[in-house]
Amino acid sequence: xxxxxxxxxxxxxxxxxxxxxxxxxxxxxxxxxxxxxxxxxxxxxxxxxxxxxxxxxxxxxxxxxxxxxxxxxxxxxxxxxxxxxxxxxxxxxxxxxxxxxxxxxxxxxxxxxxxxxxxxxxxxxxxxxxxxxxxxxxxxxxxxxxxxxxxxxxxxxxxxxxxxxxxxxxxxxxxxxxxxxxxxxxxxxxxxxxxxxxxxxxxxxxxxx
Numbered sequence: 411x412x413x414x415x416x417x418x419x420x421x422x423x424x425x426x427x428x429x430x431x432x433x434x435x436x437x438x439x440x441x442x443x444x445x446x447x448x449x450x451x452x453x454x455x456x457x458x459x460x461x462x463x464x465x466x467x468x469x470x471x472x473x474x475x476x477x478x479x480x481x482x483x484x485x486x487x488x489x490x491x492x493x494x495x496x497x498x499x500x501x502x503x504x505x506x507x508x509x510x511x512x513x514x515x516x517x518x519x520x521x522x523x524x525x526x527x528x529x530x531x532x533x534x535x536x537x538x539x540x541x542x543x544x545x546x547x548x549x550x551x552x553x554x555x556x557x558x559x560x561x562x563x564x565x566x567x568x569x570x571x572x573x574x575x576x577x578x579x580x581x582x583x584x585x586x587x588x589x590x591x592x593x594x595x596x597x598x599x600x601x602x603x604x605x606x607x608x609x610x611x612x613x614x615x616x617x618x619x
Contacts (some may be wrong), residue, residue, distance in 0.1 A: 457494025571595025581609030
């Protein structure tokens with residue numbers, strides 16, 4: 411299995427500098443990974459540096475806690491797409507889920523997905539599975555399908571690792587048009603291959619695989 415086309419090579423530490431980002435991008439290109447996932451601050455720099463338009467730049471919005479209002483997330487999506495991002499990993503407001511503010515969750519997912527579609531970008535909605543119940547995940551998946559979200563992502567990596575059980579459960583919920591990104595604690599080729607076989611279409615990792 412060639413896993414390279416499934417990899418979002420990720421670097422999201424808060425202490426990054428341009429030279430570190432450049433090394434990360436160079437490794438991703440050398441390895442033939444699908445994309446890099448980097449902080450919004452560096453997106454424009456990478457797009458100017460890398461002339462190959464086929465090279466995908468992913469970035470995060472509302473990371474890692476999703477506390478921001480969905481309106482501010484929409485504005486951030488507009489900005490990072492303008493800077494050169496083609497895929498957006500946006501963190502869902504888990505507090506809204508936990509307080510059962512489902513109308514807010516509905517508006518948030520609708521707004522994020524709509525802005526990405528208008529700007530011809532892909533949305534990967536981060537719904538941190540380590541913080542959610544199965545019933546909550548089922549509702550979130552239904553909203554993702556309703557609003558044509560391209561990917562649902564297992565987590566930020568901040569609140570625990572992705573497990574095989576998570577991916578298998580998501581696969582049982584998701585129709586073919588809603589793909590799965592697994593992220594968090596994926597450090598070996600064997601882990602990545604197993605998760606892909608279980609149903610993950612994309613792997614987020616900071617490790618060279």
